Amino acid sequence: MNVDIILTPIEAEHSRxxxxxxxVIDVFRATSCICTAMECGAKRLIPLTTVEQSVEMRDRLVxxxxxxxxxxxxxxxxxxxxxxDNSPLSYKDKSIKDATIVMSTTNGTRSLExxxxxxxxxxxxxxxxxxxxxxxxxxxxGRDIVLFCSGRGNRFSVEDTLCxxxxxxxxxxxxxxxxxxxxxxxxxxxxxxxDNLRDAMQHxxxxxxxxxxxxxDDVEYCLRRDLYNTVPRVKDGVVVL
Numbered sequence: 001m002n003v004d005i006i007l008t009p010i011e012a013e014h015s016r017x018x019x020x021x022x023x024v025i026d027v028f029r030a031t032s033c034i035c036t037a038m039e040c041g042a043k044r045l046i047p048l049t050t051v052e053q054s055v056e057m058r059d060r061l062v063x064x065x066x067x068x069x070x071x072x073x074x075x076x077x078x079x080x081x082x083x084x085d086n087s088p089l090s091y092k093d094k095s096i097k098d099a100t101i102v103m104s105t106t107n108g109t110r111s112l113e114x115x116x117x118x119x120x121x122x123x124x125x126x127x128x129x130x131x132x133x134x135x136x137x138x139x140x141x142g143r144d145i146v147l148f149c150s151g152r153g154n155r156f157s158v159e160d161t162l163c164x165x166x167x168x169x170x171x172x173x174x175x176x177x178x179x180x181x182x183x184x185x186x187x188x189x190x191x192x193x194x195d196n197l198r199d200a201m202q203h204x205x206x207x208x209x210x211x212x213x214x215x216x217d218d219v220e221y222c223l224r225r226d227l228y229n230t231v232p233r234v235k236d237g238v239v240v241l
Contacts, residue, residue, distance in 0.1 A: 002144040003171055004180040005164045008151040009111055017118035017148075021141040023126035023134050023167065024115055026150035027159040028206055030108020031127040032088040032222045033071065038125075038232045038241050041097035045232070045239040047109035051079055054104045061100055069095065072104040076213060079104070087218050088129075111150040116234055120146070125232040125239060128163050128225050135170040137231040145171070147183070158204035159222070162197065165190030166225070197223050 004020075006012055025031055034045055048054045054070055061068045071084030071091070078085030083095075086105055103109055115123045121143050126134035138145045147167055149160035165186035171177050172187065179187065193200040201207040201223075210219050232239045 001139070001142075001175070002178045002180065003147070003168055003183045004145070005147045005149065005161070005168070005182045005186050007149050007156050007161060007182065008154050009107070009114055009148075010154045012111075012114045012118060012148065014118045017115060017120050017146055019119065019121050019143065020146045021122045021124070021138050021143045022115045022120040022146045022148050023124045023138055024108065024111045024148045024150065025126050025160045025163050026105070026108030026111060027127055027163050027222050028157070028210060029086045029088055029218060029222055030103070030105040030150065031125050032129055033086060033091050034103070034108075034125045034232055034239055035127050035129045035228055035230070036088040037071075037091040037096055037101055038239065039228045039230050040092055042091075043098050043100050045101045045103055046237070047112045047234075047239060048102060048104050049110055049113060051104055054102045055081070057102050061102075067099045069099050069101050070103075071101050072109070074106060076209070076215075087215070088221055089217060107150040107152055111148055112234060112239075115148055116237060123234040125234070126163065126167060128166070128223055130226070130228040130231055131163060131166050132170055132226045133229045133231050135167045135174070137233075138167070139171060139175055145177075152206055157206055158200055159206065161186050162190050162193065162200055166194070169194075
């Protein structure tokens with residue numbers, strides 16, 4: 001089984017995704033939010049690209065009698081009129097249980113749509129919070145694996161690559177896999193920083209932006225490893241467990 005990593009959405013070529021098992025990663029903070037929401041009892045989560053699509057979907061579902069919450073961000077801040085932002089801690093609220101969440105974020109939800117749109121065989125949601133469980137879910141599908149890092153604005157991000165490297169490390173420890181050049185490199189970098197991820201974060205611009213905006217609690221939470229054993233999966237454009 002081959003393991004590859006897409007470092008940014010701009011690399012999301014059809015040939016690298018078609019027929020493969022894909023895990024989308026956006027540690028700061030979309031996939032951390034999704035993993036938390038599903039663990040805390042959300043009924044389902046619908047990822048959409050635009051604010052307009054999200055509001056239209058919410059209105060349609062509410063008209064059908066569903067309990068719906070809008071979540072997401074632009075420029076790391078809650079979208080006006082949305083109940084939830086992009087802090088995974090807000091997805092622990094009791095209002096999450098049994099609700100449908102419609103989410104739109106700058107990077108993560110776009111990456112989910114790209115994975116589905118490029119004909120992945122299966123699309124999972126991964127983060128540091130569920131990396132170990134995600135590695136096993138990926139392996140059990142029995143197909144070549146692609147770890148899709150959402151990055152930030154089509155650019156490389158340290159946190160997503162470290163998470164991908166962690167998942168590769170777990171796969172290699174527990175199974176026989178063949179690594180692409182970038183998968184080997186990400187694994188090597190992760191293993192060098194595994195005992196102190198904060199050292200790697202010192203070189204991460206997104207990390208420092210979050211801290212400057214008072215989001216240290218989010219950062220701390222998003223870097224926790226293997227807090228959850230659940231692995232959300234995209235089916236027919238909807239994230240479920």
